[in-house]
Amino acid sequence: MKTQISQFTVNKRFPLTISRGTTAQTTNIIVKIKENGIEGWGEASPFGVGNQGQTTEIIIQALNRITPILELYNPWQRQEIEDILNQYQISSAARAAIDMALYDWMGKSIDLPLWKIWGLNINKIVPTSVTIGINSPEGAAKRTQDWLEYMDVKLLKIKLGSKEGIAADQKMLLAVKQTAPNIALFVDANGGWSLADAISMSLWLADLGIQYIEQPLPRGEEQNLATLKKHSPLPIFVDESCFTSADISKLAEYVDGINIKLMKSGGLSEALRMVNTAKAHNLQVMFGCYSDSCLANTAASQLAPLADYLDLDSHLNLIDDPFMGASVENGRILPNNLPGLGVKYSEITT
Template sequence: MQIDVELFTVKKRFPLTISYGTTTQTTNVWVKISEDGIEGWGEASPFSAGGNPQTTEIIQESLQKIAPTLEKFHPSQRQEIEQILIKANLPSSTQAAIDIALHDWLGKRVGLPLWQMWGLNKNAIAPTSVTIGINTPEAAKQRVRKWLEYADIKVLKVKLGSPEGIEADKKMFLAVIEEASVQEVFVDANGGWSLADAIKMGNWLGGMGIKYIEQPLAKGRETELLELKQQQPLPIFVDESCFHSIDIPKLRNYVDGVNIKLMKSGGLTEAMRMIHTARACGLQVMFGCYSDSVLTNTAAAQLSPLADYLDLDSHLNLINDPFCGAILHEGCLCPNDLPGLGVEYRAVSA
């Protein structure tokens, strides 16, 4: 099979600030795998969660190194290819791009969308949240208004963990709630709270109808989650603390759910394992994203009937996404009926 790599830069309509930084644009990697006259597409986007940044340069270099090894395989040999990728210790984003492209190729080969190949029910897809980053109360209210003007939004995710402390978090959160008219609100601290602050915030948020708090404590402090769980009422989900299926059994007594992202997991193959592992451990499942285009979020949407919660909104905040695929309909990101991912290219201005 032939592997081609192309870089593209996506720019955010609104900068996104979370507890450990602000993002305005990223340069992502488009991977194309060709065989038998069929081309499968995948994407790798850079991210820094977990303490080991996966930059565009690292991703591109790893793809260039592994491509000659993979050329002798056929895209249908996914099990063998996966073992090659694991042994090469490639960045998870690189693995994700290749794995997504292989799935896209297979779907196109058999003429079916992935959700249908897996026998999933598109009517079971939950609404996706859209994100309100850390900001001043007034700026956060303006961001809510912009989202509600943009589309039929049902769910908000509010980023807390402000460097200015939990009083700033409270002021911003109250401003968002005052402005919002949505069905549900999630909270994500991105590890920005101490245990004491997380307990305070969990109890403060507990009476406001919040569905869960995500990653209240930093990665590496997972054992403190049990104390947090016992001293506040909200369900706890983890993101930065959970990359792969092997991480989930160790977390089962500390949390209520896990956030699965294709860039963390290494693609759809491992994401499916994570879903089944989480269910076997009695945990809930959500899907999230980084600065992914609609290509990656459409790939995740193919699996989304299996998730309890969705946060697949990154492409909605891009002004120059080069792809079109899953469509936001009544608050839900729905894949189409085209084969494979169902993603198409569209020319956009920079």
């Protein structure tokens, strides 16, 4: 099979601030795999979690290293290809792009979308949350109103963990709640709280009817999750603390759910393993994203019927997304009936 690697830059309509910093623009990568006149697409987007940073340059280097070797195989040899990726310790975002492209190729080769190949029911897909980044109370209220005017918002995920402390977090959240009083709210601290602050905030947030807290403690402080679990009246989800299925059993006793992202997991294959492992441990599952375009989020939407929560909104905040795929209906991200991932170039590209 032949491979092609290229880059594209996407810009956010509204820069997103979390506890680790602000993102306004990213340069992502598309991988195309060609065999027998069929072309499969996959995406890699950069992200950083503690010492797990994967920049565009790191991803490109990994892809340039492995793709000449992959050309010795055909897209049906998925097990052999996975062994090669493991052997060369290819970074998870690069793996995700390759894995997506292989699945896209497979679906196109048999003329079926992935969700049908997996036998999934897209009517079970839940609404996606949309994200309000760390901001002033006034800025957060304005961003909330922007989302309400843009689409039929069913859920809001509020990014907390402000460097100004939990008092600033509380003021911002109250501003959002006042702007959208009838919409369910989730909270994601992105590891921005100490244990004491996490306990305090979990009690305060529970009184306001918040549904869960995500990644309250920094990656590397998982040993404190047991204490937090004893004191928190809210369900606890982990994101940065959980990359692959191998992480789940170590966390299962102290959390209620995991956030699966294709760039962390290394693609749809591992994401499916994570779903099954999480369910075996009686954990709930969320699918999330980084600065992914419609390509990667449409790929994630193929597995969306298996998720309890969805946070696939990054492409909705792009002003120059080069792709089109999954649609938004009643707040839900729905894959289409096109074969493979069901992604095409958008009108702005063509």
